[in-house]
Amino acid sequence: xxxxxxxxxxxxxxxxxxxVAESLRTLPAGSSFSVRVVYTADHAVDSLTPRRPFxxxxxxxxxxxxxxxFVLQGGCLVAGLEAHExxxxxxxxxxxxxxxxxxxxxxxxxxxxxxxxxxxxxxxARALVAGYLRSLHRYSxxxxxxxxxxxxxxxxxxxxxxxxxxxxxxxxxxxxxxxxKWWQSTLHHALEYGARPAxxxxxxxxxxxxxxxxxxxxxMLESPWFFGKDRPSGAGLENxxxxxxxxxxxxxxxxxxxxxxxxxxxxxxxxxxxxxxxITRLLSEAHSSAWSVSALLDMLSVSxxxxxxxxxxxxxxxxxxxxxIGALAGAIANCGTxxxxxxxxxxxxxxxVVLFDKDMDFSSTASALxxxxxxxxxxxxxxxxxxxxxxxxGPAISADRAQAPKPQxxxxxxxxSTMVRKRRKVVS
Numbered sequence: 001x002x003x004x005x006x007x008x009x010x011x012x013x014x015x016x017x018x019x020v021a022e023s024l025r026t027l028p029a030g031s032s033f034s035v036r037v038v039y040t041a042d043h044a045v046d047s048l049t050p051r052r053p054f055x056x057x058x059x060x061x062x063x064x065x066x067x068x069x070f071v072l073q074g075g076c077l078v079a080g081l082e083a084h085e086x087x088x089x090x091x092x093x094x095x096x097x098x099x100x101x102x103x104x105x106x107x108x109x110x111x112x113x114x115x116x117x118x119x120x121x122x123x124x125a126r127a128l129v130a131g132y133l134r135s136l137h138r139y140s141x142x143x144x145x146x147x148x149x150x151x152x153x154x155x156x157x158x159x160x161x162x163x164x165x166x167x168x169x170x171x172x173x174x175x176x177x178x179x180x181k182w183w184q185s186t187l188h189h190a191l192e193y194g195a196r197p198a199x200x201x202x203x204x205x206x207x208x209x210x211x212x213x214x215x216x217x218x219x220m221l222e223s224p225w226f227f228g229k230d231r232p233s234g235a236g237l238e239n240x241x242x243x244x245x246x247x248x249x250x251x252x253x254x255x256x257x258x259x260x261x262x263x264x265x266x267x268x269x270x271x272x273x274x275x276x277x278x279i280t281r282l283l284s285e286a287h288s289s290a291w292s293v294s295a296l297l298d299m300l301s302v303s304x305x306x307x308x309x310x311x312x313x314x315x316x317x318x319x320x321x322x323x324x325i326g327a328l329a330g331a332i333a334n335c336g337t338x339x340x341x342x343x344x345x346x347x348x349x350x351x352x353v354v355l356f357d358k359d360m361d362f363s364s365t366a367s368a369l370x371x372x373x374x375x376x377x378x379x380x381x382x383x384x385x386x387x388x389x390x391x392x393x394g395p396a397i398s399a400d401r402a403q404a405p406k407p408q409x410x411x412x413x414x415x416x417s418t419m420v421r422k423r424r425k426v427v428s
Contacts, residue, residue, distance in 0.1 A: 016135040017388050020069055023131030023193070026394040027122050031073070033390040036379065038068040038351055041342035048086060048106070051268040057093040062086060066348050071128060077372040078118040080161040081128050082111040084275065087143065105139045106149035108274045113161035115362045116171025122397055126186045133194035133319060140321035152315040153277055154183040163356060167363035176311035180226055184213060187315055191253050194319055209253045211317035212260045217301035220257045227255060260316045263294040271296065278305040343383065354378050
C-alpha cells in the first residue's frame with residue numbers, strides 16, 4: 001500500500017505564499033510570522049454566465065482553482081484568506097471570419113478573517129489581501145492576459161474561517177457600514193500595491209487599476225459615505241505600500257459607482273455568477289431571464305441577503321498585470337494547469353472539514369493555539385504543505401496612522417429640533 005506522502009506529494013512553494021510573505025514584511029518591524037498557502041489543481045467547472053446565448057459558433061472551457069492562505073504568529077493562526085480563481089477560455093467564429101480566442105481570468109475573494117490573536121495592532125488583513133492580489137501576476141506569464149478581474153462581496157459576519165473567534169475579546173468585529181468602508185480602503189491600497197512595477201522596474205504601468213463599488217439600496221449621492229469625501233468617483237489617491245504607507249511613485253486607482261456592466265444590458269449576458277453569491281441565487285430564478293442589470297440591482301436592494309436593513313457591497317476591479325512580475329512568479333514555481341504537486345478539490349474539502357470541525361475553538365489564546373496546532377499538524381502529516389518564515393521590517397505603526405485618512409462622518413441629516421423655539425420657564 002502506498003504511503004500517505006506518496007499519495008499526496010508535497011506541494012511546491014506557491015507564488016501566492018512568496019508574495020504574501022513579501023507583503024507582510026512591510027508591516028511594522030519586530031514581528032515574526034509564518035505563511036502557509038493551500039492551492040488546488042485546475043478543475044473544469046460550469047460557466048460564470050451559464051444562461052448567456054450565442055448566435056454563432058462558440059466553445060467555452062472554464063477552469064477553477066481554490067486558494068487558502070494562512071498567517072501564523074508564534075504557532076497560532078492570526079489571519080486567513082480563501083479565494084476562488086477562474087480561467088475562461090473561449091473560441092468564437094462568425095461567418096467566414098477566422099476563429100477568435102479569448103482568455104479571461106477572474107478571482108473572487110470569498111472569505112477573509114482574523115482570529116483576534118495578533119500580538120500588536122497592525123494592518124495584517126490589508127497586507128494579506130495586498131500580497132494575494134500581487135500574486136495574480138503569475139497569470140501574465142502563464143496565459144499572457146493583460147489584466148485580472150478581482151471580485152469581493154462584502155457582508156458583515158462575526159466569523160468566517162475561525163470558529164468561535166467572535167467570542168474572543170481581542171477580535172475587532174466590524175458592522176455593516178464599517179466593513180464596506182474597510183473593504184473600499186483595503187482594496188484601494190491593495191490594488192495600488194498589486195499594480196506597481198517590480199523593484200528593478202521604474203516605469204509605472206500605462207493602465208491603472210479601475211474599481212467599481214455598488215451598495216444595493218444606495219444611490220450615487222450616498223457614495224461619499226462609502227468612498228470618503230476626498231475620494232469622489234474617478235479620482236485616485238497617492239500610492240501606498242501593503243501596510244497603507246506612502247510608496248515612491250504615483251499610481252492611482254479609478255473608482256466608479258455601480259457594477260462594471262451597462263445598466264440596460266441583460267444581466268444573464270454579462271454579470272458573472274460566482275458560487276455562494278446572492279447575485280447567483282437571484283439569477284437562478286426562472287423569472288430572471290429578461291432582467292436587465294438595473295433590474296437585478298433593484299431586486300438585490302430588497303432581497304433578504306442585501307436588503308431588509310442589511311448593508312452589503314459588491315466590489316469589482318480590474319488589476320493590470322506586469323509581464324516582468326509575471327515572469328518572476330513563473331520562475332518561483334510552475335503555475336500552469338499541471339496538477340503535479342497540487343491538491344484535488346476533494347483534498348481541499350478535507351482541509352476545510354478539519355478547519356470547521358466542531359472542536360475548533362479560537363475564543364481564547366489557549367484554545368486558539370490548540371486549534372492551530374491541530375490544523376497545522378493535519379497539513380504536515382497529510383499533504384506536507386511548505387511554509388515561509390517572515391520577519392517584518394516596515395516603519396512603526398504610528399507613522400502609518402499619521403498618514404491615514406480621518407474617520408468618515410455620516411452624511412448630514414436635517415435636524416428640525418433646532419428650529420423649535422422653547423418657551424422660557426417663568427419663575428414666580
